[in-house]
Amino acid sequence: MSDNKVSRQKPCHRCKSRSASAPPDTSTIHYEKFWLYRHCSSVQQRDRQAQKAGQLFSGLLAMNVVFLGSAFISSMIFNHVAITLADVWILLSILKVLCLCWIIYYLLGTSRQPHAVLYRDSHAGPIWIRGSVLLFGSFSVLLNMFQIGYSVILIQCKSMVEIVFPSIEILFICTQAFFLWHHSKDCIQVQHNFTRCGLMLTIATNLLLWLLAVTNDTIHMEIESQLREVEQRFAGKAPFSHPYLRNETISCTCPNTTICKVFQKGYILLYPFNTEYCLVCCSVLYVIWKNVGRRISHHHVPHIKPKFKLQGVVFGPLLGTTAVIIGICVFMIYQIQATGSAPNHQVFVMYYSYYIVLLPLMSVGAVIGTIIHALEKRELDTLKNPTRSLDVILLMGAALGQIGMSYFSIVAIVATDPRDLLNSLILSYSVLLIFQNITQNVFIIDGLHRQPFISPGKEEETKEEQNHEACNQRRVSMLELGQEIRKVSLSYLHSYSHLSWKRRALREISFFLVLCNIILWVMPTFGAHPVFENGLEKSFYGYSTWFAIVNFGLPLGVFYRMHSVGGLLEVYVTA
8 A cells, every 4th residue: 555756846936825626737637657557657546546456445344453453342232341441541551642743744744745735625623613523622622521530539549541541532532633634635646545544543533432432321320310210219419420330339429629519510511522523523524534645726716705794584583583582491401300309290391392392393493494405496516525425424324323212202103102192292202303303404404415506696785895894994983883883784684685485495494493402502511301201211111222212312312402503504595
């Protein structure tokens, strides 16, 4: 497995700033080589076969690493005497150190070679996905800091691995976030195979970190549910159980100090962000891997790049904000009941009633948006786009989590007592959730494949915006402030009235769905898990079986809501 030599042509000092729309000289193109296909007649055919072989071998590397790590994690769960959590941490630490070495080499070596990055994918690494990497990465760093502080307080019953592992994790998160922020759009043209293997190793490491986080998060919820049952049975207060401490003795408990309680509560609050960070990083790394060796022709580059502007929307933000406010109130009431004692019947009725009202509104909006897409005259975007292909795969795959859990709930309710009030609410919620996921996926995927709308008066609008920005830059007195606000309001209403009804409806629907998906992401992320508390599915399938089902579905459902927000923002911008 070998790459071709770098061209001997002297590098131009403008090569890094060269626009992707201007095709480079053919002498700077680095065609891939592979020893299996060295006898191919044409250079282009050899390049295509070498690219497929490089993707195959790097994929096999990632597959073997994932299987090895999964075997370690599974052995830890089912036979924690032979394989302990410390053994899994050591394996993951080795993988993270290898990934760090490759990322540093890429930053300091590969990306700085002559003609290394001749093309940049304009669709890859949008600002919302890179912002998510920084946001979730920052929370993950705080999470590991809390874990280090918690371990330092209990140093008498902790091992050094529990301090070293999060320390390496902090370094890994920071380095990876820097790499993804600056190089998510790269189409690397040198050291193809080594870069692919490094990217796949990093993807496999993030997947294993996600698998470990999901496993421990589920065990944490399982312990809390078991402790709540003990409290109901014996009317005693059970001690707090940390997600990583299921094998610890009772003597290794947090002392009754404020700083220790802060570390505990902070750890629980920030824990879900770690799983989201791993999945987001995997998606960005996969796009970079697909873009290795990719050469973008000038017609792939959009001439006009739409920008996010809060114009042409009135009812969508109002309805969405109302749904968010009501959802926060429902979430707070549920959490107060859940943390104090076992949630009563009325709390479940309130929680599922909120979903039963919101999900049909979201489904109707998605159906109307799909019909408007069908009535539009915009052409379909048929160009090759790895980012869009990945978005479609992630939307369809992540939706399987909620859809699968809903079908299991439907079977359990129909087989027991569907006429009970709470059971009928859960049944309605499950059916509506399936329909909402399907309709929203159709709306987003259809919108992602549409060409951006280009207004015929785009130049006039741009001139008006530039004049408006020039007016904003000058200093205004207090007397002129009211007039400026009035001008801005009139400009907003003017732009709203001049939009066609199709564009206006698409923007309203997209913005409404963005806010709804945000609140539906917040509620399960920060602790609202009625599937653990209502007891229906748990008693029907058994404790272990139901938690295995939730272990698969709940993290995917949380990721689906977050990824849907990004897709809906793309639909909003292109409308």
